[in-house]
Amino acid sequence: MLVLALDTATPTLVAGLARWSAGDGVTVLAERAVPSGTKHAELLTPAIEGVLADAGLAIGAVEAVVTGLGPGPFTGLRVGVVTAAALADARGIPAVGVCSLDAVGTGARTVVTDARRKETYWAAYATDGTRVEGPAVARPEELGLPGPFTGDPAFAERLGAPVTPADVTTAGLLRAAAPQLADPGSAAPLVPLYLRRPDAVPPTSIKPVTR
Amino acid sequence: MNEPIVLGFETSCDETGVGIVRGHTLLADALATSMAEHERFGGVVPEIASRAHLEAMVPTVHRALADAGIAASDVDAVAVTSGPGLTGALLVGVAAAKAYALALGKPLYGVNHLAAHVAVDELQHGPLAEPSIAMLVSGGHSSLLLVPDLAQEVQSLGRTIDDAAGEAFDKVARVLGLPFPGGPPVDRAAREGDARAIAFPRGLTGPRDAAYDFSFSGLKTAVARWVEARERAGEPVPVADVAASFQEAVADVLTAKAVRACRDHGVDHLVLGGGVAANSRLRALAEERCAAAGIVLRVPSPRLCTDNGAMVAALGSRLVAAGVAPSAPDLGADSSLPIDVVSR
Incomplete structure (x- = not known):
């Protein structure tokens, strides 16, 4: 099965093309990791066209789309999720969502990524790669997990432990998506893992202009 | 007959609009709104609107295609509001439109929200007379435009210097204890009132004021002061009298400046657009003064005056017909x- 994988949950957007089968696992054909800052919407579709060109394939050959659902900064995150949903809808192929943190690193680890506001998105994994805690958002000082840590090294000092630098990868997204790819009918709707409510407080009273 | 079918996306504020047109013919105008979720905040909360756009996007596309009786593969071009508007909200539509264009192998046009408000009238009244003067008044905009060529040349004559x-x-609805959004309830309350009961100020109408700019902040404060004094x-x-007198002040200034813009520029066609153009007094006074x-x-x-996807498709259709180049693959959103x- 030819799968297009996308993720915009971190400042490095990922677009990849891979062959996947239940028996043989993942073969990545092309991948682009693009430092995107806040330009995910500008850069994602060119990155998708780029990996298609790299692999010498047309969009019509893609049989499923996998996307990271975050957690990640909301505006960029939505770009990847809505792109996956729209591509899959237009082509009539399944769209599968996974936790983006599942696609960072392998084995026993605690993944940390930037949640802004001096907090980190995190999740902890067992030796076989199974997620055992998270995803959640916390101040790194209050995480209270031993590591090893992988993900955004900017948090090393505040974690008091080294962080092995790692980004979301196509292979990681496909691995996390395997159960759903094996049975696309079971795929859950693409709902971002926001983990935070919108910042908005209803006004308590009308402020008079005169006093 | 062989006119292209254009799929249009609008997500600049709280309405998720997906419209489909063929030439000047409206085929579908599907809309989802998060208005009710913003009501208790007294205004649109951008993050709530953005989340709602994502949730509504694919289902709204499906409704539009079903209403038009076409398949996605029948679409010849895709258009999307690229700005102005709320960045996070705009980006949901831009990303979705780029993905549909890519998946369908069709050209993409990133368009200006305000120009789309003008273009939508072509779906009801046929090709626009050019040049026209256009006045766009909504919760986010108050602008007077000179439109020599809607596909390629739109000039700003004036805009609000404070509130839209x-x-x-x-804000006046809140002061009067009426619900949000304030346009429809103020319009309804005003029908029972006397528009001459209270002489509220007409902003920027002095001889040395900018002829085509607007100011509504002073009017809003004057209404609040008057009500608080009572x-x-x-x-x-x-x-009812406050609503009617306030509404009269708004309609008076808007129509006087629009008619003056027509006269000054020797233009004999005026197009109104935007949510406030649904206001009954503004429509009546504009008719009277234009006549x-x-x-x-x-x-x-009124349905097409407020934000919708058909207006974006209508402008996209104009751009295709005029042979304007599609947007580059790195199209993004520009809040201002x-x-x-007109397109980028």
Whole structure:
């Protein structure tokens, strides 16, 4: 099965093309990791066209789309999720969502990524790669997990432990998506893992202009 | 007959709009709104609107395709509001439109929201007379435009220097204890009131003021002061008279400046657009004054005055017909896209 994988949950957007089968696992054909800052919407579709060109394939050959659902900064995150949903809808192929943190690193680890506001998105994994805690958002000082840590090294000092630098990868997204790819009918709707409510407080009273 | 089918996306504020047109013919105008979720905040909360756009996107596309009786593969071009508007909200539509264009192998046009408000009238009243003067008044915008060529050249004559007209309606509604958004309830309350009961100020109408700019902040404050003075004196507030007098001040300034813009530029066609153009008094006064000045007035039905996807598809259709180049693959959103950029 030819799968297009996308993720915009971190400042490095990922677009990849891979062959996947239940028996043989993942073969990545092309991948682009693009430092995107806040330009995910500008850069994602060119990155998708780029990996298609790299692999010498047309969009019509893609049989499923996998996307990271975050957690990640909301505006960029939505770009990847809505792109996956729209591509899959237009082509009539399944769209599968996974936790983006599942696609960072392998084995026993605690993944940390930037949640802004001096907090980190995190999740902890067992030796076989199974997620055992998270995803959640916390101040790194209050995480209270031993590591090893992988993900955004900017948090090393505040974690008091080294962080092995790692980004979301196509292979990681496909691995996390395997159960759903094996049975696309079971795929859950693409709902971002926001983990935070919108910042908005209803006004308590009308402020008079005169006093 | 062989006119192209254009799929249009609008997500600049709280409406998720997906419209489909063929030439000047409206095929579908599907809409989802998060308005109810913003009501208790007294205004649109960008993050709530953005989340709602994502949730509504694919289902709204499906409704539009079903209403039009076409398949996605029948679409010849895709258009999307690229600005101005709320960045996070715009980006949901831009990303979705780029993905549909990529998946369908069709050209993409990133368009200006304000120009799309003008273009929508072509779906109801046929090709626009060019040049036309356009006045766009909504919760986010109050602009007077000169439109020599809707596909390629739109000039700004003036705009609000503070609040948009629709914002003034929202704030006056709050002061009067009417629901959000304020436009429809103020319009309804005003029908029972006397528009000459209270002489509220007409902003920027002095001889040395900018002829085509608007100001509604002073009017809004004047209404609040008047109401608070009654409340402090323990007197009942005549809601209908306040609503009618406020609405009259808005409609008076808007129509006077629009008619003046037509006269000054020798233009005999005026198009209204935006949510405030659904206001009954504004429509009536514009008709009266345009008739007296020999100006042909064009106002879309209220449903098409407010934000929708059909208006974006309508402008996209104009761009395709005019042979304008599609947008580059790195199209993004620009929250303050200038009006002279019709497409980018």
